[in-house]
Amino acid sequence: MGRVRKRYAVPLGVLGTGVAGIGYASVIERNWFRLRRYDVPVLAPGQRPIKILHISDTHLTPGRRRLIKWVSALDALEPDLVVNTGDSISHRDAIGPFLDLLGPLLDRPGVFVYGSNDMYSPVPKNPARYLWRTSQKDYSKRRTVPDLPYRELGAAMTAAGWLDLNNATGTIKAGDTEIWLGGINDSHINRDRYDEIAGPAQGPLSIGVMHSPEPRNLDRFVADGYQLLLAGHTHGGQLCVPLYGALVTNCGIDRARVKGLSRHGDAWLHVSAGLGTSPYAPVRFCCPPEASLLTLVPAS
Numbered sequence: 497m498g499r500v501r502k503r504y505a506v507p508l509g510v511l512g513t514g515v516a517g518i519g520y521a522s523v524i525e526r527n528w529f530r531l532r533r534y535d536v537p538v539l540a541p542g543q544r545p546i547k548i549l550h551i552s553d554t555h556l557t558p559g560r561r562r563l564i565k566w567v568s569a570l571d572a573l574e575p576d577l578v579v580n581t582g583d584s585i586s587h588r589d590a591i592g593p594f595l596d597l598l599g600p601l602l603d604r605p606g607v608f609v610y611g612s613n614d615m616y617s618p619v620p621k622n623p624a625r626y627l628w629r630t631s632q633k634d635y636s637k638r639r640t641v642p643d644l645p646y647r648e649l650g651a652a653m654t655a656a657g658w659l660d661l662n663n664a665t666g667t668i669k670a671g672d673t674e675i676w677l678g679g680i681n682d683s684h685i686n687r688d689r690y691d692e693i694a695g696p697a698q699g700p701l702s703i704g705v706m707h708s709p710e711p712r713n714l715d716r717f718v719a720d721g722y723q724l725l726l727a728g729h730t731h732g733g734q735l736c737v738p739l740y741g742a743l744v745t746n747c748g749i750d751r752a753r754v755k756g757l758s759r760h761g762d763a764w765l766h767v768s769a770g771l772g773t774s775p776y777a778p779v780r781f782c783c784p785p786e787a788s789l790l791t792l793v794p795a796s
């Protein structure tokens with residue numbers, strides 16, 4: 497009896513640890529929302545700070561009440577501008593819940609771009625496959641016609657006064673500052689058309705907005721003089737290794753800049769690790785869901 501117990505002790509221990517790990521990643525960390533704060537020195541001396549709330553990758557499905565409540569409460573931060581870098585929904589009935597998630601934030605100045613998941617519903621797949629291939633191939637091979645109501649999603653945000661930056665430019669007033677914004681649709685599914693927005697960024701403050709931080713587009717924003725670039729898509733790696741970080745970025749950017757604030761040429765780059773996951777891979781490990789408050793301050 498003792499020998500049998502000994503033989504199964506190790507495999508049972510490994511199994512127990514695996515089950516506990518998946519339970520933690522899917523129940524606890526996936527709902528352990530964090531607010532990250534960064535100061536970004538891009539303003540002229542003496543200019544009043546501007547607060548930007550950056551949200552991304554909510555992948556909302558109906559019923560995620562904790563996520564909805566947490567994001568809508570961020571209105572208490574009183575941001576001057578809200579930036580949504582896409583992958584907002586993962587279900588055809590998620591537009592209403594997504595508007596609930598924005599809640600009072602919708603009454604503030606806001607801008608948005610789409611991510612691939614706003615257009616294409618999620619499909620079951622091996623969650624470990626992301627380690628050896630990006631999800632880009634899934635779209636180029638099998639998905640050609642969008643099946644999610646992304647136009648209605650965009651129309652709802654536009655109706656609230658938010659600026660649609662999918663291959664478009666525009667200006668928006670945040671606080672007492674007029675900001676020039678340029679944005680592109682998702683490069684992950686080849687919907688980015690930088691040529692349509694190409695040209696020198698205007699005004700004293702300019703922000704580039706995109707879903708996927710693809711270096712070829714980051715380079716073009718920088719060449720046009722944009723000072724701050726905002727993106728999502730990477731989920732910060734989603735499943736990270738302690739003391740090592742993200743294993744993959746799911747796009748062309750390097751692992752070191754998979755999330756957080758960094759430099760890209762003369763511009764600042766902020767990549768959000770996002771707030772959600774695909775419904776078919778509902779786990780996060782060492783990479784909690786996040787929103788970011790970027791406070792633009794004068795450059796010293």
Ligand SMILES: [Fe+2]
Nearest residue numbers: 553583613729
């Ligand atoms: Fe995403």
